Amino acid sequence: MRVLVPEILDHLAPDDPRALRSRRDLARINWVMCQAAIMANTLADFPAPKTIADIGGGDGRFLLSVARRLVKRWPGVKLVILDQQAIVSTETQSKFAALGWDCAAMQGDIFQTLPQIAPDIVTVNLFLHHLEDAALARLLALVARRAKGFAACEPRRSAFALLASHLVFALGANDVTRHDAVASVRAGFRDSELSHLWPQAGAWRLGEQAAFPFTHVFKAHAI
Ligand SMILES: C[S@@+](CC[C@H](N)C(=O)[O-])C[C@H]1O[C@@H](n2cnc3c(N)ncnc32)[C@H](O)[C@@H]1O
Structure with a gap:
């Protein structure tokens, strides 16, 4: 069963030194988990989008790694990073511009910001x-109303991932990251948990599976 406890990073000011350090740790953890490669593979059979929204996208550096893998096939994408904190730097935006992607940011709670846009892919x-099942079902229903495709790379709730989450200190992770890594795995997903929370209405092709080493992938395409 999923167990949720608040993650510390969500409650730190963007310029708090512990938050800045934890976001750097997160970039390293994304690299160890192969998250950008897994996301790019997950998106491989989606039709080329004009617009993408990355929800809970943080400082945008994760999506930048994904964009670098996709840009040859998907040129000129308009991307918006949605996060409760305004932390996408002008340097990151310039790196997207150098790829020919336009990157904007929208700050606020996801339930307020996502209804204002209609991207091709989320x-x-x-x-x-981070969300309890009821809020998650509400968010997935919102995504299904606003977009034609959805791809999620989340922590897998497995004994192997839990063991690894206890070892992030070996990457030099600070106290925030050490807490949030374990909390994330305990709140993560397995089996068809996200498919069951996806709305029944509409015609969608769903996929949900483990991705080595620590990831749980869910995707949905409108048919
Ligand atoms: C673990 S971080 C992941 C950031 C990014 N996706 C990455 O991989 O680097 C989770 C992000 O969700 C954001 N977040 C948490 N609750 C949110 C909410 N209700 N609405 C929008 N963003 C939220 C946090 O600010 C944080 O940037």
Whole structure:
């Protein structure tokens, strides 16, 4: 069963040194988990989008790694990073511009910001597990109303991932990251948990599976 406890990073000010350090740790953890490669593979059979929204997208650096893998096939994408904190730097935006992608940011709670846009694809990395099942079902229903495709890369709730989450100190992770890594795995997903929370209405092709080493992938395409 999923167990949720509040993650510390969500409650720190963007310029708190512990938050800044934890976001750097997160970039390293994304690399160890192969999250950008897994997300790019997950998106491989989606039709080329004009617009993408990355929800809970943080500082945008995760999606930048994904964009670098996709840009040859998907040029000129308009991307918006949705997060409760305004932390996408001008440097990150310039790196997207150098790829020919336009990156904007929208700050606020996801239930306020997502209804204001209608992207072709919504992506999410390491954010869905922050939500209890009822809120998650509400968010997935909102995504299904606003977009034609959805791809999520989340922590897998497995003994192997839990063991690894206790070892993030070996990456030099600070106290915030050490707490949030374990909390994330306990709140993560397995089996068909996200498919069961996806709305029944509408015609969608769903996929849900483990991705080595520590990831749980869910995707949905409108048919
Ligand atoms: C673990 S971080 C992942 C960030 C990014 N996806 C990455 O992989 O680097 C989760 C993100 O969700 C954001 N977040 C948490 N609750 C949110 C909410 N209700 N609405 C929007 N963003 C939220 C946090 O600010 C944080 O940036």
